[in-house]
Amino acid sequence: MPELRFSPAALAEVKRLLAHYPADRKKSALLPVLHLAQNELGPHLSVPLMDYVAGLLEITPIEVYEVASFYTMFNTRPVGRFKLEPCRTGPCALNGAEDLIAYLEKKLGIRDGETTADGLFTLKSTECLGSCGSAPVMQIGEDYHENLTFAEVDRLLENLKQRAGR
Amino acid sequence: MILEHAGNAEARTLAGWRKLGGYASVEKALKGMTPEQVGEEVKKAGLRGRGGAGFPAGLKWSFLDRKSDKPRYLVCNADESEPGTFKDRYLMEHLPHLLVEGMIVSSFALGAKTSYIYIRGEYMYLLRLLEKAIGEAYAAGYLGNDILGSGYSLDLHVHPGGGAYICGEETALLESLEGKRGNPRIKPPFPASQGLYGCPTVVNNVETIATVPHVLRMGGEAYAAIGVGKSTGTKLISASGHIKRPGVYEIELGKVSCEEFLLSDAFCGGPKNGRPIKAVIPGGSSVPVLPLALFLKTAKGEARMMSYESLADGGFVSGTSLGSGGFFAMDESACMVRNLWNLTRFYHHESCGQCSPCREGTGWMEKVLHRLEAGQGRLSDIDLLVDIAKKIEGNTICPLGDAAAWPVASHIRHFRHEFEYHVKYPEKVKDPRHGEREPVAMPK
């Protein structure tokens, strides 16, 4: 297993983030640094990775576990390379979210919350993404995909597969 | 007013924003006004917090403990997560510099030397956009040391959340900013005396802060002349659901009737599928739902207007709340039991778990609703739900408990017949889309 260490660029980013907060409040950088860790060394926050973050911020490991397990964006369990997060809440549900989720389940052959056998996709429906006017919507990584149709979903998944070289 | 330049690509860069008159409020305030004078204008403007509670911003600012020798903080609440609400996202995406400008003058008024924008983690692309805008503002001398030679210095940073609706509650937000779980704090003490790092802090919504430059530009009194009564100024409304023209609209408070907002092509454009609208939630999922008739006209028979007061007319019995302006409409195909189950699942999912009524009650309500929705409930379940909601409401640490209770109370108050239908016709409701084939008739 490769050593868990941030790249020099990421370490510079940690330094930049820490400068945002008072010197004796390093813990404040925990959420942004966890995002960074998940992006750079993820896609999930393993225990060694969280311990590494604890060391960087000079806090105890349990403080990191407590926080990582509270927020839904942090993957404390292994996930696929691409996490597909269709919104399932209120206004989206009025405009096709349930159909979208059912379509994704059928297309990927998995249930909501599961990962495909090839480790490529995790389907995890999520609560309101703040995109109610362009429902149905799905977040993949940092990108919002809005006003989705089934054809658009097909195209998206094809692109992701290509990006992964499959 | 706020959205005047939204959609104009120029508005996204500092140079373009300045050409459009941007950053004039910074020049005006820092060069020619005292912090107290800025606060006074905001007070005169009657600007009410745009996050949902509608608390007067000037009053909130005046509570800030200025006698303390600790640093003071301004934190912008960009954790927009209330279902039905997406106006802050729209605002930040199109007018990032308006928010930065608002942060500078508001921080100046409060005497903050460091300020933060706490943005929900899902809006990471906006965080990058805001950081770019902030970088430009530093380069142009609007941020950093001795801004425009005024002697006032300010650092502004953006902080991402991690996926938690509860962080929209201001003390949970501060906990999260301190790198902790988003557990709301027990109040008192309030943030005005002990907020971020135990220091005096003001937390304001994105739209509230973005309004401050306009207040300064035109003066508090002129701003207060817009709108009606205590509903001064304009409000962004996020419109979605079964309507033709979803999107973000800026309305002059109290001047647009609910009927016009719902039906006119200048706004929602009416129902999108030709089916009549049956219910409206006008202020985000937490506020009481209203049947169309009560949305259009108050119980007294007066035309209802889009304003804080008019929407609240009738209290929670026959009225609702403007809330965050997260407006969504449902046509007669929508199943109100399923809608309520969906929203209750949301609150259950987002409960932080700290206090017992919310932690245990939200999950209980979701389970009972799931059973009812699937046609496996009993008539007594309906009153059970009302009772659980009543026992959560008002008894929790933070308003999430109320936010979970109000939809339950209002859906059942106004659409009890649909809940009874689910008990009487379990076969018909097996299909979650039963409403599309055979809408449940409103009782006469």
Add this chain to the structure above:
Amino acid sequence: MPKVTIDGQTTEVAPGTTILAAARQIGGALVPPAMCYYSKLKGSGGKCRTCLVKVAAQSAANPNPMPKLVASCSTPVADGMVVANLTSPEVLETRKAIVEFLLINHPLDCPVCDQAGECDLQNLSYAHGLQRTRYEFERRTFEKIDIGDRIQLHMTRCIMCFRCVYTADQVAKHRVHGVLGRGDAAEIGTYIQNALDSDFIGNVIDVCPVGALTDKTARFASRVWFLKPMDAHRACTKCSGKVALWVKGNEVIRVTGRRGAYGEVEEFICNECRFDRKELGDWVVEGPRRIESTSVISANHYTDLKQLHIVTQKHLEARRLAGAGPEGSRPRGPHEGGQADPAALISG
């Protein structure tokens, strides 16, 4: 000094005193119950909502009521404040609701729970609970986990008071456990296999209001009401060495801090005193600990252990003279015929 009136009784308190502390100053039945607040733990309180009370008048200057019920443990009094606890039907109705919320996911496994008999939740439900449940769904359960070789965590029973977390931070000064997850899936845990092993961590057992954290060295050894609590002390380099010994005959079954008023220990004790000193000879016994007459621990209606001892001696003498079995043999209970031995009822 601010004056506050609670259920009709007025007292004067130091500025900044909370309603709960003021009520405790008055004492008696009007004191609101508290499941999460612990006066010795900073930051505790406000969460369980069992201590909610009605503020009928905010102060002399502002006689308006507060719009909502408030947590008495974290709301400071103001001069002239009028508070209703037992005199408010709204408060009692709400308290009943809170108990119901606390119980819907509680396993109600009191018959096999070591905490039974000294459990705050048991007492609270007895005083304020409904006699039936309206909850018809599967209850939330967790696997039991050992957090170290001497403390067991039975999360299923936990009511999320957070006291053990504050104890680890403030008393043990070393925390490897905490609150994980959120909402009704939140749990107390270590996340990874980890042992709670700092010198004062055993106090998490004493502060736990329910049977979620129990002493493994005394696990299933005896029902608490069969034990005699004795005040005892020893010279300890780490703590005051002042403890409560829970004895059965001459056997020390467990050692705890001295739980006094409102279930709080008088002093936190170290792990060595708690777990490693289980011989009577390790201790200087001061005498029997006073137990509230309402406690199930005094269910056998003794008020003074010394007096009972005399009875026992007399009884044994009588038995010796009557030519009964050897000392220490199990006497017969009333249902078996013959005379019950009071000593047996107490020492089991």
